[in-house]
Amino acid sequence: MIEHTKEYDVIVIGGGHAGCEAAHALAKMNCQTLLITMNIDTIGHMSCNPAIGGVAKGHITKEIDALGGIMGKVADSAAIQYRRLNMSKGPAVRSSRAQCDMRKYRASMQYLMMNLENLTIKQAAVEDIKVEEKDGRPTVAGVVSKLGVLYRAKAVIITAGTFLRGLCHVGLDNFVGGRAGSKASIGLAQTLQDLNLEMGRLKTVTTPRLDGRTIDWSGLEIQPGDEKPSRFSFYHDSPMLEQVPCFITYTNQKTHDVIHQNVDRSPIFTGVINGTGARYCPSVEDKVVRFADKDRHQIFLEPQGLDTTEIYPSGLSTSLPLDVQMMMLKTIPGLERAEIMRPGYAVEYDFVNPIQLNPTLELRGVEGLYLAGQINGTSGYEEAGAQGLMAGINAALKLKHEPAFTLGRDEAYIGVMIDDLVTKGVDEPYRMFTSRAEYRLLLREDNADRRLSKYAFKYGLLGEAFEKVFEEKRKTIDHVVDALRTKMVGASKINSSFCKDHGIDSLGNGCTLAELLRRPQISFPSLIPIIEHFLPNENFAALSENLQETIEIEIKYAGYMDRQNRMVKTYKEMESHQIPDPMDYDAIKGLSNEIRHRFETVRPTTVGQASRIIGVTPAAISTLMMHLKASQSIGREDLS
Numbered sequence: 158m159i160e161h162t163k164e165y166d167v168i169v170i171g172g173g174h175a176g177c178e179a180a181h182a183l184a185k186m187n188c189q190t191l192l193i194t195m196n197i198d199t200i201g202h203m204s205c206n207p208a209i210g211g212v213a214k215g216h217i218t219k220e221i222d223a224l225g226g227i228m229g230k231v232a233d234s235a236a237i238q239y240r241r242l243n244m245s246k247g248p249a250v251r252s253s254r255a256q257c258d259m260r261k262y263r264a265s266m267q268y269l270m271m272n273l274e275n276l277t278i279k280q281a282a283v284e285d286i287k288v289e290e291k292d293g294r295p296t297v298a299g300v301v302s303k304l305g306v307l308y309r310a311k312a313v314i315i316t317a318g319t320f321l322r323g324l325c326h327v328g329l330d331n332f333v334g335g336r337a338g339s340k341a342s343i344g345l346a347q348t349l350q351d352l353n354l355e356m357g358r359l360k361t362v363t364t365p366r367l368d369g370r371t372i373d374w375s376g377l378e379i380q381p382g383d384e385k386p387s388r389f390s391f392y393h394d395s396p397m398l399e400q401v402p403c404f405i406t407y408t409n410q411k412t413h414d415v416i417h418q419n420v421d422r423s424p425i426f427t428g429v430i431n432g433t434g435a436r437y438c439p440s441v442e443d444k445v446v447r448f449a450d451k452d453r454h455q456i457f458l459e460p461q462g463l464d465t466t467e468i469y470p471s472g473l474s475t476s477l478p479l480d481v482q483m484m485m486l487k488t489i490p491g492l493e494r495a496e497i498m499r500p501g502y503a504v505e506y507d508f509v510n511p512i513q514l515n516p517t518l519e520l521r522g523v524e525g526l527y528l529a530g531q532i533n534g535t536s537g538y539e540e541a542g543a544q545g546l547m548a549g550i551n552a553a554l555k556l557k558h559e560p561a562f563t564l565g566r567d568e569a570y571i572g573v574m575i576d577d578l579v580t581k582g583v584d585e586p587y588r589m590f591t592s593r594a595e596y597r598l599l600l601r602e603d604n605a606d607r608r609l610s611k612y613a614f615k616y617g618l619l620g621e622a623f624e625k626v627f628e629e630k631r632k633t634i635d636h637v638v639d640a641l642r643t644k645m646v647g648a649s650k651i652n653s654s655f656c657k658d659h660g661i662d663s664l665g666n667g668c669t670l671a672e673l674l675r676r677p678q679i680s681f682p683s684l685i686p687i688i689e690h691f692l693p694n695e696n697f698a699a700l701s702e703n704l705q706e707t708i709e710i711e712i713k714y715a716g717y718m719d720r721q722n723r724m725v726k727t728y729k730e731m732e733s734h735q736i737p738d739p740m741d742y743d744a745i746k747g748l749s750n751e752i753r754h755r756f757e758t759v760r761p762t763t764v765g766q767a768s769r770i771i772g773v774t775p776a777a778i779s780t781l782m783m784h785l786k787a788s789q790s791i792g793r794e795d796l797s
């Protein structure tokens with residue numbers, strides 16, 4: 158074995174979405190970082206759909222951006238269609254999505270990574286993790302590449318995605334690979350197994366890619382992007398690429414017949430694939446078999462970029478044999494003559510049950526070894542990126558002997574996700590939904606910067622110039638909200654045609670502008686004439702649409718937010734009761750063996766986390782609290 162001369166602070170394995178965020182955060186936090194990845198050309202590659210964001214995923218992208226991460230900024234540089242989803246619904250579920258030029262996304266990410274100070278990039282396959290005993294604990298010491306080079310580091314973050322023992326399936330044929338066109342990672346999977354980690358097998362499926370020149374676009378439903386695109390990044394404004402539409406078509410009974418006639422050639426239905434797939438992201442054959450009463454399924458035809466003819470037919474994920482994929486296409490309007498450029502396929506891979514991780518994403522059994530991304534059983538670029546960012550920040554903090562950084566369930570979707578992963582573990586691919594968050598009105602896209610950017614400033618992930626931009630925005634919001642809440646509008650003085658136009662009968666003895674805005678018929682833009690009349694020295698009409706929306710939400714939903722804030726108080730009280738580590742659960746009298754086992758498996762860091770473990774009862778929590786009190790960990794008043 159050859160030993161590389163330089164010892165790094167941290168090594169990141171993998172240049173996918175988790176790896177890039179981790180390496181970027183580390184480099185920004187002045188850690189000497191080495192990113193080792195199998196193929197430098199695929200850094201930032203979008204293995205599946207050419208889009209960032211979507212419901213709840215848009216929230217995570219905004220949170221990454223607010224925390225000084227790069228996914229939002231890179232997506233903005235590559236976006237070819239923006240859409241805000243759920244705009245007719247409540248503000249909590251409004252989400253952004255950007256169709257991206259995949260090559261441009263990859264190029265922007267690679268440019269960014271290659272120009273980072275403190276970051277070295279090497280192409281190599283990591284075969285082994287070097288673990289040594291230090292202070293009586295197994296501690297990571299570096300990694301060994303396939304060519305036998307030992308790279309030493311004080312911490313290692315593994316972000317191997319779908320590559321651990323990756324096996325790709327097209328029908329009943331299969332080939333070893335982390336994704337089509339890539340090798341699998343066998344040695345690294347074995348290393349993790351040798352560490353006695355609980356591992357499992359998951360699967361995910363992708364669509365065939367079509368040649369756009371062979372699609373008959375005439376007669377297909379067009380889906381344009383938003384007229385006024387709203388970008389991901391709070392702080393960066395990259396030039397906008399040409400915006401293009403998507404198109405919609407549908408499967409039909411003939412397509413379903415083809416699938417039914419060929420399910421015996423599906424690796425999923427014949428049991429060739431053992432890995433568990435996501436129920437909420439089914440392949441087309443899954444949909445047709447499971448929802449037999451549905452006579453059609455929607456397919457979005459999404460361009461993969463501006464300088465490619467490749468089209469991603471979203472909704473057509475399949476692992477059926479190639480000839481069946483071709484037969485299916487022949488039945489779908491617009492795709493009758495479509496040529497497949499790359500077949501759809503499924504990939505099966507090993508993951509590590511994240512229940513074995515601390516909330517910092519460090520493995521409990523090995524000091525300094527962190528896992529982030531799809532390796533933890535999640536699915537999706539955004540979920541992966543967010544974990545990479547958090548693992549990167551925490552590895553840097555640990556090296557600096559600073560307190561760990563975790564986010565509460567009341568602070569961020571990222572906090573919800575990591576708490577779910579480490580508290581409940583994973584038995585099917587985990588993706589984010591808005592319904593996973595208890596306080597989702599507080600975790601909106603529009604306020605992600607106000608929730609989280611303070612941490613980016615604190616850790617040096619966003620510089621002073623951005624802090625100024627942030628402060629300016631915060632002050633503007635506070636000022637406008639305050640002005641609207643205090644300015645009284647006399648009933649008689651209100652322009653009667655305004656009231657009539659908006660179906661407002663009477664203002665009684667008058668009201669504040671905020672009370673007027675709270676009426677369901679009134680929006681911030683519609684209130685501008687009245688504001689200008691009563692606050693002639695202000696120029697609220699000049700505020701950006703995003704800011705107007707934020708202010709409107711702050712005012713209209715203030716009551717609901719107050720209610721959620723009261724719930725957060727109770728949650729925080731539970732979170733404030735720390736559980737010492739290590740904790741001797743055998744010493745707690747009155748706990749059943751089953752609950753004791755659950756506590757020992759998860760090793761919760763707070764009473765709040767303990768209460769969220771599946772199967773843990775309120776009685777067990779009260780026993781735990783009594784024990785902590787008796788051992789002086791918490792005060793008497795906490796028991797009330």
Ligand SMILES: Cc1cc2nc3c(=O)[nH]c(=O)nc-3n(C[C@H](O)[C@H](O)[C@H](O)COP(=O)(O)OP(=O)(O)OC[C@H]3O[C@@H](n4cnc5c(N)ncnc54)[C@H](O)[C@@H]3O)c2cc1C
Binds near residue numbers: 176345362535
């Ligand atoms: C077939 C398929 C279907 C998918 N379907 C969906 C979907 O429907 N919805 C969805 O949201 N997401 C889907 N995805 C998942 C999406 O691609 C991932 O969630 C996301 O890319 C995970 O990011 P990551 O950073 O964890 O891993 P990846 O982006 O996979 O990156 C892993 C990186 O690790 C590197 N690597 C692995 N092992 C080693 C090693 N030993 N040494 C050095 N480098 C190594 C690889 O080269 C790669 O750079 C799909 C992916 C595939 C392949």
